[in-house]
Amino acid sequence: EDKVVQSPLSLVVHEGDTVTLNCSYEVTNFRSLLWYKQEKKAPTFLFMLTSSGIEKKSGRLSSILDKKELFSILNITATQTGDSAIYLCAVDYGGATNKLIFGTGTLLAVQP
Amino acid sequence: NAGVTQTPKFQVLKTGQSMTLQCAQDMNHEYMSWYRQDPGMGLRLIHYSVGAGITDQGEVPNGYNVSRSTTEDFPLRLLSAAPSQTSVYFCATLFRTGANSPLHFGNGTRLTVT
DSSP: OOEEEEEOSEEEEETTOOEEEEEEEEOSOOSEEEEEEESSSSEEEEEEEOSTTOOEEETTEEEEEETTTTEEEEEEOSOOGGGOEEEEEEEEOOTTSOOEEEOOOEEEEEEO | OOOEEEEOSEEEEOTTOOEEEEEEESSOOSEEEEEEEETTTEEEEEEEEEETTEEEEOSSOTTEEEOOSSSSBOOEEESSOOGGGOEEEEEEEESSTTOSSOOEEOOOEEEEEO
């Protein structure tokens, strides 16, 4: 059975801390791995990873993929209260269907 | 350019009632899909459409119908609502079917079935 597993399920940190969110996967087909941030409404796109070992970076956020060990991490440095959200990891199966399989998400709370 | 618009934002139904969740996009996106989000389950694909006139089932299609008569609209119908369909529903689109690009999500419809 295809699955995407995220850890931890939830995390509470203080402003300024660095956090690492984990995503592992077991799927029959893999095209890319995506990270989304979800606050109150729609998930918003953060990163798409297709190749191992190439770090994607946007400001204080970065992510990397390991296709041999089947996992990805999302790092957030110098956390701010605005980083509080659910972080979703998803795998794109590829092909003509654009199906995504999602993990259950990591709930991050950043306290002042 | 409104992007992906979902209506209504909130809805309460009684068991057995029917309703249609609306999804409209003005970006001329070819691909449209519906996901539901439940606590502890992540987002799961209900139905999707790779273009006008073409729809297919996702992971959890039972109890839902869809149609795609125009490029812009992809309504999701619940013919006889059940409490198990209490969830948050998201419409997600992509400019071209099969493209290796992230989906764009609407703001969701929160549905409660009593």
